[in-house]
Amino acid sequence: MKKIPDEIVACLKENEEYLILLHQKPDGDAIGSAIALGKGLKQLNKSVDYYIETPIEDKLLFFEEIDCFNRQLKESYDVILFLDCSSSGFAYSPQTMPKAKVKLVIDHHKSNAHYGDLNCVEITGATAEIVYRILKALAVEIDEEMADAVFTAITTDTGSFQFSNVTNDTHIIAGELYKVKPSYANLSKRLHNQKNMDQMKMTGAAIHSLEILDSMPIALMVLDYDTIVKYGGTINISDDVANVGQNTIGVAITALLKEVRPGDYRVSLRAKFPFDIHKIALKYGGGGHERAAGFNFRGDIQEIKDDLMEVYQTQCEQDETI
Numbered sequence: 001m002k003k004i005p006d007e008i009v010a011c012l013k014e015n016e017e018y019l020i021l022l023h024q025k026p027d028g029d030a031i032g033s034a035i036a037l038g039k040g041l042k043q044l045n046k047s048v049d050y051y052i053e054t055p056i057e058d059k060l061l062f063f064e065e066i067d068c069f070n071r072q073l074k075e076s077y078d079v080i081l082f083l084d085c086s087s088s089g090f091a092y093s094p095q096t097m098p099k100a101k102v103k104l105v106i107d108h109h110k111s112n113a114h115y116g117d118l119n120c121v122e123i124t125g126a127t128a129e130i131v132y133r134i135l136k137a138l139a140v141e142i143d144e145e146m147a148d149a150v151f152t153a154i155t156t157d158t159g160s161f162q163f164s165n166v167t168n169d170t171h172i173i174a175g176e177l178y179k180v181k182p183s184y185a186n187l188s189k190r191l192h193n194q195k196n197m198d199q200m201k202m203t204g205a206a207i208h209s210l211e212i213l214d215s216m217p218i219a220l221m222v223l224d225y226d227t228i229v230k231y232g233g234t235i236n237i238s239d240d241v242a243n244v245g246q247n248t249i250g251v252a253i254t255a256l257l258k259e260v261r262p263g264d265y266r267v268s269l270r271a272k273f274p275f276d277i278h279k280i281a282l283k284y285g286g287g288g289h290e291r292a293a294g295f296n297f298r299g300d301i302q303e304i305k306d307d308l309m310e311v312y313q314t315q316c317e318q319d320e321t322i
Helices: 006-014 028-043 064-068 127-137 144-157 168-177 185-192 197-209 225-230 239-243 278-283 301-318
Strands: 017-021 047-051 076-083 099-107 118-121 218-223 253-261 264-271 292-298
Touching: 006 099, 006 118, 006 127, 017 028, 028 047, 028 064, 028 076, 028 127, 028 144, 064 144, 099 127, 127 144, 127 168, 144 168, 144 185, 197 218, 197 225, 197 239, 218 301, 225 253, 239 253, 239 264, 253 301, 264 278, 264 301, 278 292, 278 301
Parallel strands: 017 047, 017 076, 076 099, 099 118, 218 253
Antiparallel strands: 253 264, 264 292
């Protein structure tokens, strides 16, 4: 596995007070990375605070470290850590940002803007892969909750090891976690199979809205504001809803539009090889990966449809095998 840069390890060893920030509506990778790194730093007798958007999805609430989230913040920290966040604008941040000697970015998104004073950015299956290697470089002992956190992050961000972002290192790290505890079967079932009733209803509404654009292999789903409110808010839109279109035979590109406020959408994009949809996200100030990306949008939904069809048509022109 690739070595963590010396300046990153030195920063984490030499400083004492940390604030951890994540992206908006934190997912399994964000929460898992935060818990693993936060507990690791505490093991080294560092002071760690978290500022994280709530509520957190039900399936992630088993972590005891969540009780430490969102306590009163200090006016300044040695280091503000941005985890799993491709841009500072996508971070969930305090209205008055504390001062910091160093802003350290740890992330795995291709579109990361390298907005920190120090940046540890690699294209990996999950940000937690980088976090795990940092913990090993710091000689931290991985306890069971930290192992669960890293496993949660990796398995959710790789679709239970189904996505193209999985590498040899992903499996090596997952394998090493079994040295900490013998089984992750129950955790995996909790993360991938179980939903509360509102999440089931929300998923059903997304499926009901699914449409195919102009006979192209492009799926569009829209959850309108009233539907989201009816089924308990955006917290009940589970991560796998965005993959529903991709699970439809013949579909190559999927967009899930979530109307979080009247006229305001959060857009999740998914694609299969060789289609690259992260450029669409960048156009609207978002980010992500070639096959999974997201952004905020306000306007006519037809604009999103046109972008998706243009990406498909452009790639088809470049690749005669499609």
